[in-house]
Amino acid sequence: MAFYWLRCRDCGKRFENAPLSMCDECFSPLEVAYDLDAAKQTFTREAIARGPQSMWRYQALLPVPTDYTPTTPAGFTPLLSAPRLGKRIGAKNLFVKNDAVCLPTLSFKDRVVSVALANAVSFGFDTVGCSSTGNLANAVAAQAARLGLKTYILVPADLEPAKILNTQVYGAKLVRIDGNYDHVNRLSSQIAERYHWGFVNVNLRPYYAEGSKTVGYEIAEQLGWRLPDNVVVPMAGGSLITKIKKAFHELITLGLVEQKNVRFFGAQATGCSPIAQAVKCGSDTIEPQKPNTIARSLAIGNPADGPYAARAIRDSDGWAEDVSDVEIVAGIQELAETEGIFTETAGGVTTAVTARLYAHGRIHADELTVACITGNGLKTTDALAGQYAVEDAIRPRMVDFEAYVTAHESTVEQLAALVGAQV
């Protein structure tokens, strides 16, 4: 008997493993449930340490068949101390979980797709698909290519060119939809009912979402098997923040970390902030929005896990904030300039929201806080268009270079220090 199964998140009805995303009694979403008593034998610190340097070191608590052999080493990304960013924003104990370098396609979506496609294969699908704001499209296209699956991917027509190219290069069929993500998602639901395909975020969604837990497992392990005080998480559909919380809960239940009430903070762009608005209004219900933001990877106006995300935040005594497009660009630049991490617009949202949470006193300077960076800046370079002037070339002569330095060092003191260093 499998040690995991599907369970309705609202009425609790149990379902055997199948490509199913909703309860046939109350039409609420399903999630994967585990026999945690059984997992106590296999999910130990020692067994994990012996595992691969990827998210598959946590395979014992991921919903894949026991004999599953991973084909792609996704996850296990760096957890970096961020003292320079911390100094800039008033934080003394800040870490960045850097999924900008998640393999194979440079976003945290590689984690969820790894789990979803493992299930697509075990359910016998020969074609897989997704609705995507870009990163998921890249991840599905790449990993489906590696597994030899046919791929249909639906995206909003206005997606960033890099994300379109990074999907097409893997040979995926990319269908651009004249509408926003919510239109794309609705169509995907209809397609999944008509065709016998595995849609990773529709009929495979319960399995897919579990991949996000590995972000939480890794944070705990990389902190030396302890939990942080706070986590700041970007929110699109709202799934990631709930799954990090689930991961921490499982680690506590299994005795791998000490009990701790971690506070969860959600980050959105103001131009698409339905979950942040629900949190600010003290409501679990989500009012959909028409997205209008440069943070397209977070532009889901009708978030599938919104009510659960809002509840997870409130129950943890956390908070949600949203920031403007101007702040998002500044956030991207700030993280790059201080910590050498180039993130996409979603990471700009997380960085700017993190700064605001410190500024408003919602997070205190000494608290151990992890900001989750979920995607790579190389995919959204258009967000920085016009930020950096292309300067005239200088002649390959020392005199030109000295004139350049003189013109670019802002103070006489800086210039003197520079010249002194050369002597």
Next chain:
Amino acid sequence: MSVKVLLPNAFQKHTNGAREIESNAANLPALVNDIETHFPALRQHLRDANGKLRQFINFYVNDEDIRFLGNDAYSFKDGDEVLVIPSIAGGCSPHGHTRFAPGQRPAASGHCRCCSYCGQEDCVCY
């Protein structure tokens, strides 16, 4: 006046396999009643213990989420195609607004007074 209503696969267990109905309902509350009249077995699944429509059931009219068209206040037009899709997202806010200026927040919210654009309390950017 009639609208075509497309039902999801998940409903079929309670509709004897029917996937589509024609309805003369004038608006959403009347449509939900009409669906329940057609398929009495569906009623207990569509509504929670308080008789409220479950939050994960979404209605779309000709590609648009009915919440953007006025929700209960939207009057169906002849030939409208109504799509019912469960489980994509949550239900509607009781407040009826997407964003609030600081002074307009519902009293019940009782939380932050920060403007959602600039982050400042009592801002003037609205």
